[in-house]
Amino acid sequence: MEYNSSLESEKRSKWQGIAATILVLILVAVSIWVIILKIISVSVL
Amino acid sequence: MLFKFNLKRVLILLAGLSLLIAGLVGHLSESRGEDKSALYENYLEDSFTGIADYSLLKVDPTNLGYIYAVEDNDDMLAGYVTITTGQGYGGLLTVVLNWSLDGEIQSISIPQNSDDKAWWDQLITGDFFDQYIGRKFDDALVLGADINAISGSTISCNGVALGVHAGRALVAEQLAKPYPIPEEKIKFGLSEALLIGGLCTVVLFRMLSVLSRFRLVRYVTLFFGLGVLGIWLARPLSLTNFAVWIMGSPPHLNTNLFLYILVIGVVLLALIFGKNFYCYWLCPYSAVQEIAYKLGQVGLRPSVKWHKRLRNVRYFILWFALFFTILLGSVSITVFEPWGTLFSLKGSFDQWVLLGISVASGFFIYNAWCFYVCPVGAFMDIVLIVRRKGRDLWNTIVHLKVKKEVNGKV
Numbered sequence: 001m002e003y004n005s006s007l008e009s010e011k012r013s014k015w016q017g018i019a020a021t022i023l024v025l026i027l028v029a030v031s032i033w034v035i036i037l038k039i040i041s042v043s044v045l
Numbered sequence: 046m047l048f049k050f051n052l053k054r055v056l057i058l059l060a061g062l063s064l065l066i067a068g069l070v071g072h073l074s075e076s077r078g079e080d081k082s083a084l085y086e087n088y089l090e091d092s093f094t095g096i097a098d099y100s101l102l103k104v105d106p107t108n109l110g111y112i113y114a115v116e117d118n119d120d121m122l123a124g125y126v127t128i129t130t131g132q133g134y135g136g137l138l139t140v141v142l143n144w145s146l147d148g149e150i151q152s153i154s155i156p157q158n159s160d161d162k163a164w165w166d167q168l169i170t171g172d173f174f175d176q177y178i179g180r181k182f183d184d185a186l187v188l189g190a191d192i193n194a195i196s197g198s199t200i201s202c203n204g205v206a207l208g209v210h211a212g213r214a215l216v217a218e219q220l221a222k223p224y225p226i227p228e229e230k231i232k233f234g235l236s237e238a239l240l241i242g243g244l245c246t247v248v249l250f251r252m253l254s255v256l257s258r259f260r261l262v263r264y265v266t267l268f269f270g271l272g273v274l275g276i277w278l279a280r281p282l283s284l285t286n287f288a289v290w291i292m293g294s295p296p297h298l299n300t301n302l303f304l305y306i307l308v309i310g311v312v313l314l315a316l317i318f319g320k321n322f323y324c325y326w327l328c329p330y331s332a333v334q335e336i337a338y339k340l341g342q343v344g345l346r347p348s349v350k351w352h353k354r355l356r357n358v359r360y361f362i363l364w365f366a367l368f369f370t371i372l373l374g375s376v377s378i379t380v381f382e383p384w385g386t387l388f389s390l391k392g393s394f395d396q397w398v399l400l401g402i403s404v405a406s407g408f409f410i411y412n413a414w415c416f417y418v419c420p421v422g423a424f425m426d427i428v429l430i431v432r433r434k435g436r437d438l439w440n441t442i443v444h445l446k447v448k449k450e451v452n453g454k455v
Contacts, residue, residue, distance in 0.1 A: 020345035020410050021355070024417045027406050028358050031418050034381045034395045035366050041162070042375040 060364045067372040074374075085111055085128045088141050088156045099126065105215060112215040115143075122146065125219060127212035133204030135159035135285065135376035136294045140208025148182035148216050155205065161380040163391040164198045171195040173202060182213040183224045188300075197279060197389050203300045231299050236280075237306055239273050244310050247322045263325070267332040275329025279388035282307055282323055284363070284379040284420045288370050311425070316432050321425045324415060330384040331415055334407040341408030356416065359423035366420060382421075383414065 082101060089099055098116040102125075105111075110129040117123040125144040130137045138158035143151040153174050158165060168174065176192045185191050186209060194202040217224040243266060250262045274281050286308045289295055296304050311323045325331050347355060370378045383400040386392030392400070406413040415422055 014348075016345050017348040017351065021347040021351045023345065023406050023409055024347060024355050024358075024413060027402055027413060027418055028355075028362070030395075030399050030402050031362060031381065032365065034399050035362070035369070035378065037393075037395050038378045038381060039369045039373070042159075042369075042373050042378060 060360075063368055064364070064371060067368050071372050071374050082111070088128060088139070088154075089113065089126060102219060103215065105211070110211045110215050112212075112219060124151065125216055127215050129208045129211035129215070131204040131207030131209075131211070132294060132297050133158055133160045134164065134200040134296075135161065135380065136289065136292060136374075138201075138204045138208065140205060140212060142177075142209065142212045144182070144212075144216050148213075148220055148222070150177050150180050150182075150209075153177050153205075153209070155208075158201075158204075159375045159377045160198075160201045160204070161377050161385070163386075163393055163396070164201055164389070167195050167198045167391065168201055168205070171198075173205070177209060182216045182220070183222065185225050186210065186213065197391065200296065200301065203297060207297065231302055233302060236273075236278055237303050240303060240306050241310070243269050243273065243327055244306075244314065244322060247326045248314060248318070251320060251322065251326070252318065264335075266326050267328075267335065270327040271329040271332035274327065275332070275384070275388045278303075279385075280304075280307070281329050281384045281388070282311060282421055283382055283385065284366060284424065285376055287421075287424055288367065288376045288379045291367065292370065292374070292376055294376075312428055315425060315428050319429060319432055321422075321429060324419070324422045324425060325412070328415070328421075329388065330382075331412060333384075333387065333404065334412045334414060337404055337407030338411050343409040344411075345409045346411065352416075358417055359419055359426075362418060363420040363423040363427075379420075382419070 082104075086099075097118045098120070099113045100116075102112045102114050110127060113126045113128075115123050115126055124146055125148075127140075127142045127144065129140050129142075131140055132138075136159040138160065139156055141154045141156060143153075145151055155174075173193075173195050177186075180186060180191075186206070188194050188203060188206040192202075192206065213224060246269070247266045250256045250266060256262050270281075280303065286304055290308070298305060311321075314320070314322050346352065366379050366381070370376055381396065381399070383396070383403045386396045386400045387404075403414050403418075410416075
């Protein structure tokens with residue numbers, strides 16, 4: 001029982017880690033998208 | 046391990062080299078356009094439809110000012126046009142003024158500027174430019190007294206005002222009449238005093254071991270930053286504040302003392318004490334994220350391995366923004382951080398999206414923006430690394446010198 005609960009918490013923390021990483025990657029991607037739009041607007045002008 | 050070390054050095058070298066090349070290419074393309082007359086003549090034709098002919102009267106090389114005589118359809122002198130520059134938030138902006146024969150402003154246009162569109166649009170919607178129409182060259186034209194600045198876009202307003210002042214100096218010289226030269230006083234006010242106070246408090250809190258043990262003291266300065274730098278002044282430290290120096294167009298000292306204290310103060314303190322006194326201590330956006338995290342209480346965090354990897358993304362974003370800023374010669378590329386949109390409540394659609402995602406991620410991850418994206422934090426980290434490497438190099442030189450002296454004596 002103890003083994004199972006520790007395994008579950010390990011699994012949960014792994015999924016939480018993946019979710020956090022995906023969230024950060026989305027944040028990074030949106031930041032780069034905003035910069036690219038700025039570059040395009042400057043280049044067009 | 047050895048491979049990883051080398052890869053890091055290669056990447057740093059490539060990043061440095063690419064920035065140098067971008068600078069070189071940007072400078073060369075700028076040099077090609079050093080004689081602005083061809084470009085300015087396009088501005089003349091675009092801005093004024095009633096001009097039959099024009100001739101260049103004078104070029105003032107000190108502030109890149111041009112004055113043209115304008116003729117009407119009957120070949121009669123109809124007025125003057127001045128084309129000058131002023132220092133805006135994102136770099137130089139071009140001010141085109143149409144003057145009557147007796148030196149009255151007939152029209153004003155800004156064919157080129159590097160300021161962020163959201164802020165710039167405030168000048169148009171706030172009828173800032175209309176205030177100059179009908180003014181004469183010998184009016185005082187003092188920003189804040191005769192001409193109202195637009196709140197939140199004061200640096201852009203100041204850039205236009207500098208261009209107008211340069212233009213009226215050319216007209217006054219042409220008409221051989223004097224004009225009131227505005228007093229060049231450095232403005233030190235409450236905002237500057239509070240900023241110095243805030244920086245000194247952070248230094249005290251972090252350097253005095255008696256105080257640095259208490260976690261609460263960080264929240265005191267953090268909320269001070271949120272109130273003063275964020276909500277009141279809407280002027281947190283931004284990558285733009287560093288980029289204007291890198292591009293060789295620092296803000297006008299007399300009207301932007303605040304930015305000088307902020308940028309030079311934070312960098313100088315980091316170089317002296319080896320600590321970043323701004324991030325996590327004074328940054329208003331850090332305070333916003335702390336609040337979001339407290340409200341969210343989710344506590345997600347990437348694994349240790351991914352945390353380390355993602356931390357380096359900040360350096361990529363810093364390089365990416367700076368590379369294109371230097372290459373294209375436009376500082377407005379660096380105006381993308383979410384705090385500009387949050388504290389001014391002005392921004393384009395994409396900037397609002399970034400703000401939304403950034404605040405939302407703050408509910409789940411502790412200081413997500415600061416840890417993984419913020420280019421200001423990356424810049425400050427580089428300052429601290431340069432300081433450490435410089436000190437190590439100095440110690441090595443001193444050590445070698447001492448060793449040489451000892452060997453000489455033996």
